[in-house]
Amino acid sequence: MGLAKVKSKPYYTIEQYLVHERDADERSEYIDGEIYAMAGESGAHGDISMNLATALGVQLRGTVCRGRIKDTKVRSGALKEHFGKGMISYPDLVVICGEPEYHDKHQDIVLNPAVIIEVLSDSTAEFDRGVKFMRYRNFNPTLSDYLLVWQDEPHVEHYTRQASGDWLLREYDGLDKDFRIDSIDCSLNMADIYDRVEYE
Numbered sequence: 001m002g003l004a005k006v007k008s009k010p011y012y013t014i015e016q017y018l019v020h021e022r023d024a025d026e027r028s029e030y031i032d033g034e035i036y037a038m039a040g041e042s043g044a045h046g047d048i049s050m051n052l053a054t055a056l057g058v059q060l061r062g063t064v065c066r067g068r069i070k071d072t073k074v075r076s077g078a079l080k081e082h083f084g085k086g087m088i089s090y091p092d093l094v095v096i097c098g099e100p101e102y103h104d105k106h107q108d109i110v111l112n113p114a115v116i117i118e119v120l121s122d123s124t125a126e127f128d129r130g131v132k133f134m135r136y137r138n139f140n141p142t143l144s145d146y147l148l149v150w151q152d153e154p155h156v157e158h159y160t161r162q163a164s165g166d167w168l169l170r171e172y173d174g175l176d177k178d179f180r181i182d183s184i185d186c187s188l189n190m191a192d193i194y195d196r197v198e199y200e
Contacts, residue, residue: 012033014030017088018106022106027071029088029089030086030087030088031087031131032086033085039123042151044152045121048119048149049092049093049119052093052188052193053093055186056095059186063184065096066096067093067094068093070092072091072094072110073089074094074136075088076088076089076136091113091116091117092118092119093117094115094116094117095115098112100112112140115144115184116136116143116145117147119149119151120150125148129157133146137159144160145160145181146158146167147159152199154194155171156171156179157171158170160183174190175194178190
């Protein structure tokens with residue numbers, strides 16, 4: 001989903017953003033005091049997101065981890081002055097292990113993501129791979145895995161946090177691949193992820 005700056009006022013506090021967001025009909029993300037509208041998803045984006053949620057939801061049943069989709073927000077980067085005021089984002093899918101930790105009593109902003117998955121589009125790919133991943137890896141110490149899923153071809157980038165703090169990248173191409181997310185003991189199949197998605 002794409003982002004477009006929609007507010008002329010230069011800066012908002014997180015609290016001001018949340019007042020706006022919790023009353024709004026359309027979703028928006030908060031980055032260092034500015035509010036960005038989120039564009040609607042394509043059919044392929046919706047299919048891939050549902051496929052991922054279905055595959056992981058079945059495997060997470062009965063475990064200490066749970067998945068959340070679409071409307072769960074994640075807070076990142078609010079504590080370091082040189083990164084501005086922080087980021088509140090809507091991952092396409094987030095897995096939380098253990099009891100969820102929340103920003104406030106509304107319980108709609110998670111502080112302890114374990115796995116985040118973003119389904120990429122042309123308008124979001126650079127942001128999701130750059131600024132957003134930088135915030136996630138620097139300010140969400142519970143995050144162990146970050147997956148970027150292409151919607152215009154069967155391709156997945158899977159970043160895994162190492163004991164050293166470095167991130168290891170594995171890439172999967174084509175529909176005949178299987179891979180694991182060891183931190184949550186789940187397996188994914190590329191053909192399942194891309195079920196019903198058609199390419200030109």
